[in-house]
Amino acid sequence: MPKDHGIGASSKRREDVRFLTGTGNYTDDINVYGQAYVAFVRSDVAHGRITGIDTAAAEAMPGVLKIFTGSDFEGVGGLPCGWQVTDRFGEVMKEPPHPVLAQGKVRHVGEMVAAVVAESLQEARDAADAVMLDIEELPAIVDMKKAVASSETLVHDEIGTNLCYDWGFVEDNRDAVNQAIKGAAHVTTLELVNNRLVANPMEPRVAVGDYNRAGDMSTLYTTSQNPHVIRLLMGAFVLGIPEHKLRVVAPDVGGGFGTKIFHYAEEAFCTFAARALKRPVKWTSTRSEAFMSDAHGRDHVTKIELALDEANNFVAVRTETYANMGAYLSTFAPSVPTWLHGTLMAGNYKTPNIYVNVKAVFTNTVPVDAYRGAGRPEATFQLERVIDKAARELGVDPMALRRQNFITEFPYATPVAVEYDTGDYHATADKIAEIADFAGFETRRKESEAKGKLRGLGINCYIEACGIAPSNLVGQLGARAGLYESATVRVNATGSLSVMTGSHSHGQGHETSFPQVVSEMIGIPEDQIEIVHGDTANTPMGMGTYGSRSLAVGGSAIVRATEKIIRKATKIAAHLLEASEADIELKNGAFSVAGTDKSVAWGDVTLAAYVPHNYPLEDIEPGLEETAFYDPSNFTYPSGAYACEVEVDPETGQVTVERFSAADDFGNVINPMIVEGQVHGGVAQGIGQALLENCVYDETGQLLSASYMDYAMPRADNVPMVTVDHSCQTPCTHNPLGVKGCGEAGAIGSPPAVINAVIDALHSGGFTHVTHIDMPATPNRVWAAMQG
Amino acid sequence: MSDVTMTVNGKTVSRAVRGNELLVEFLREQLRLTGTHVGCDTSQCGACCVHVNGELVKACTIFAAEADGAEVSTIEGQANPDGSLNVIQQAFQDHHGLQCGFCTPGMVMAAASLLKENPKPSEQEIRHYLQGNICRCTGYHNIVRAIMAASGQEVEGGAIAAE
Structure with missing residues (x-):
């Protein structure tokens, strides 16, 4: 039986009532x-x-x-x-x-x-x-490569260049990577654009x-x-x-989605x-x-090379990326193409040699900063597209090529400075084959062909680093902030709780899922726990919600503060029960003395804390309120495998997404309903990027896509139902909940799956000269690619 | 300025309005019915959907003066008389058909109109009907399921809590 409350239950969202009745407070x-x-x-x-x-x-x-x-x-x-x-x-x-x-x-x-x-x-x-x-x-400068080359048209005259930085990662590996590529049996090269997007909450x-x-x-x-x-x-x-x-x-x-x-x-x-x-x-x-x-997102132009040995093992990856900063540096803009992107270039694979070069460029455009996934979708798109291209060039099955190169032993230190704590990439690869019904694909392809359509299957494996972030590490990398999270748990006299969190909910359902955690720990009903957020006057200093961090970091702070509450309440209970603290157990909202029928209810203990008549005042203070700050020791590493099936109309180039499946490993899951909703939304944004959305400037810097008449937001009839599975769970090893974060995965994992599917469809129709189509794969672009 | 009188959620209201005052501005600013939202300025997003004389209308597309004498209903008037969620609202909660909640009032109003016109819509009919309502959070998956459920049709997997 699925749980009906606490950790693992699909508790309905309490915030929905106000949003459904028009009584929200925006x-x-x-x-x-x-x-x-x-x-x-x-x-x-x-x-x-x-x-x-x-x-x-x-x-x-x-x-x-x-x-x-x-x-x-x-x-x-x-x-x-x-x-x-x-x-x-x-x-x-x-x-x-x-x-x-x-x-x-x-x-x-x-x-x-x-x-x-x-x-x-x-x-x-x-x-x-x-x-x-x-x-x-x-004169305006919009094109990044022209901007870097120009010494005459400068966005900022006083700095004498349009180049913000030229970043190499890991710089010491540069020669080894060059050597490995020179000596490789096969090198697949791909030039691609990660299209500029507008977050559009x-x-x-x-x-x-x-x-x-x-x-x-x-x-x-x-x-x-x-x-x-x-x-x-x-x-x-x-x-x-x-x-x-x-x-x-x-x-x-x-x-919010970052912006x-x-x-x-x-x-x-x-x-x-x-x-x-x-x-x-x-x-x-x-x-x-x-x-x-609003700060825009993405806008990278990249050349990636993947080198393989005779046995098709990945031996090196080398990339050169131009990343648009826009006209000014937005708050976290410099981190996105560097530390949130370069560190992900190992993906799910044991590639030993990796070098990432990023040139960040000023242009006469709106500033560019984090948008759902922030750097990680860009990394995943390059890697998963070039692997698919390599599989075609080598005539091998794209999933088999990935599986052959999967990291299988954890913890795993990548050559790009991060250490994955857990994962099981074969498990999600097995799961996607099952839920996406790979076995039935050829039948579906024939059905499409009978209708005059080309059908393609695209896969993608992703890893992301989220639960941002260990403060001491990001400090070394240039962050001018800590990235801990905070929680104050205030127990009221009659036993209800107010939990003040530095996280912020703008659709994620914290008001529902955070109480599930506390309820599980204390054993009182979820409706006895209120989440307070969004006001500096009544919440402890916290860093907020982005980077799929709220549960992994903010939730961990709530766990730590609740643990302190339980420790103090246990002392009070021991006093009331005239027993040793070591013998006190908390279960289902009551403290009892182990091995006896003596117990005291949660509410009696909390009342004693505020009406301390019979109370160990010589040992502990009255009251029951605790604050904790939680600073993670590592990032978390959700991973998964996605599959997309598209139909392409060869007459028009129109692409429709027929099926989409996602097998994710988010570690432990607190509220499956909310997790699935996060994946649905992320996937729709990824499909939007792959097929519809594009922020376009003309060469004079005029923004051509400045309304919903011109910027194609995904609408209800552009996206399919999404089959979601999160049963592959390798819990995070370094936070108390074993959770990894799920907010961005959908947007990271879906764009390469869609484009891989489009290329697969075109190849099935004999258009084998098409090796890549830049996003968004509009009918015009697809049709033009087919014409060669 | 001109005077308008209309019925909003069953209550008669009279106010002076500017000639260029949109119905959505009138509802939000004069009546403080802030459940009707403004998400764009090109009548594309549907966050401001209300019912005018029983028809689904984007409240940014008509002037308040044009609604003189009309019966208007908004998201604030949708709950059951005892204050509980109506069938559509309840289905949105049961099936997690909302996340940030900003597009939700428009979605609920659009769903009500759809089910009035077409009591048992198919998935494709729902998706087609919602073309004028943009949601950035849900990917529409659970909105479609909620509307199917509200129409009394079987939804794969049933209500969320029963899954």
Whole structure:
């Protein structure tokens, strides 16, 4: 029987009730008494020198309170970057300033040049239209290779180059890798693009700044995945407000997918303007603004070489990647193509020699940063595409080639600096063959062919590193933050619990799954446990939710804090039961003396802690509240095998996904329903990347895909039902729950499976000259590839 | 400004509205019915779906003044009279048909219209009907299952809790 509560149960989500009845509390639902509204004047050219901003007409318009420009922010800090990468020559990356409002130059379409604050949104927008910008347009640079080669068109003149860094990993392995490739029996080479994406959580970003003069207290309500991080970055680096005078609240947040990690200029502006005007100031992004101001994702151009020996063993991998940073360094941008990407280039395979080169490039485009998977989808796509290509070149079965090279012994130290603690890649490979019904594929292919369609089967094996991250390790790698997580468990007098977590839920269901863990440990009902998150005023300093870390790191902090609670409660119970502490057992919400029928209920112990009449006051303090910070000792390494079946219409190039299956190893699973939902969503985003989504700039830096009319979001009829299995479980060895994280796997594992399936379909139709199609594999691209 | 009167979730309301005030702005800002969401500015995402005189309407596509005299219902008016979730809402919870919840009000309103027009839709009919509602979290898998279940049809695997 499946469990109906606690760890392993598909508990229904308690947060659903408010979302289903329209009573959620998203940031745009918050209105502060007396608030004014801001409309930003954004650059409509990609690159130019600001020669004048005429605000006179706008200032005279009704309702206008103040118009801010870059000059109002002289002396105010710029937006900080949270990760410093050191290049292959030992030099630190180029880190140009990132102003709140443009200073002197504009560097991408959508950059904020001025801000109009007015009594109403309508008045703010009308006046923003009346602000006259004088911008001397400069040539824009969009193509990364041209940007690196150019010494004339510079995004940031003062740094003298468009190259942010040239990173080599592991630099000491470079010669050995070159030698191994030179001496290999076979080398497969593939050049590919990992297409630029826009995360597009359905809730656009919102910021409401408030200022209370009486207490000199600033409050920012914002759509963030990590309110404490925003408080630290904005308070300490941008506005100079100490943490105790700054509160950041991220209430219900309508999806994040990475793009709501970062500290944005609009947040700093609203907080700053509220202090300047002594009025609350609200900004709600339109979707059009979101496309040109939310950090974008991916955008890598890569050449990968895979070298094999005579027996088809992988002997070396060498890559050269150009990674787009956009016009400015977003909060964690430098880490994505480096430490979140290079460290994954071993994949599931025991390749002994690996060298990764990444050139990060400034261009006149919106900043690029982490998007679901962040670096790991890029790594997986390269590796799993080149392996598939190698299998075709060598005439071997693609899964057999993978299996032959699987890592099978754990722990396994890769040549790219990480140590996988557990995994069983053959188990997920076996499972995918079963759930995807490989045996029935040829029959299905014939059925498709009878309809005039080409059918392909694509597979993919992935590993990811998540549960981010050991603070001391990431500190060595350039992180300017720790990546622990926190929890405070407050037991109330009558026995219910409030758990304050630094993690943030924006769709992941923490309010349901975290109580399952605590309930399992104490033996009280889940509904006696409330999760509090999203407000720096009532949660301990925590790093938030991204990198599939909330359960592995945040959940572990909750376990540690709950263990402290149980230790103290056990002492109290021993006193009440007049027994030795060593004899006390906690089971099903009651403490008992081993081997006797003497027991005391959880609620009686908690009451004693707050009404300490019969209480060991000489030994322990009253009260029952504990805090724990958990810093992981390693990343976690979920892995799995995915299979995609597509049909290609040879007349039109149209690709449809007919079947999709995912066999994941997430270690232990707390709530299977939520885990499966995470995979469904990740897979849909991966299918979106592979077939539909593309963020496109023209050569002048104009953003062509700036609305849902032009940017193809996956819709209900673009994606299939997804068969999901997570029964292969090798628990993580270094966190107390044995969990690995599941949020990003779907987006990491699916794009290569889709493209491998498309290539397989084309080969089955005789189009054997097609070795690769860049994402998204639109009908146009597929058809063009077939024509050769 | 002009005066409008309409019935919203069974209650008559009268307010002065701007000529260019969208129905969704009217609902959110004037009536503080913030369950109806705004996810885009091109009438593509469907987060603002409401019913106007029984028809499914994206509330960003009509002016409040156009709804003068209309019967409007929003997500806030969908629960049963005793406050419990209605059949569609309950099916979304039972089948994990929502994650961040932002597109959910529009999805529930669209599902209600679909089931009124087509009480036993097939999977493909559901997927086709939801073309105008974008969800970024669920991959639609569990939304489709929830709507199948709400229509009284067998769903593979049954309700989540019974799996």
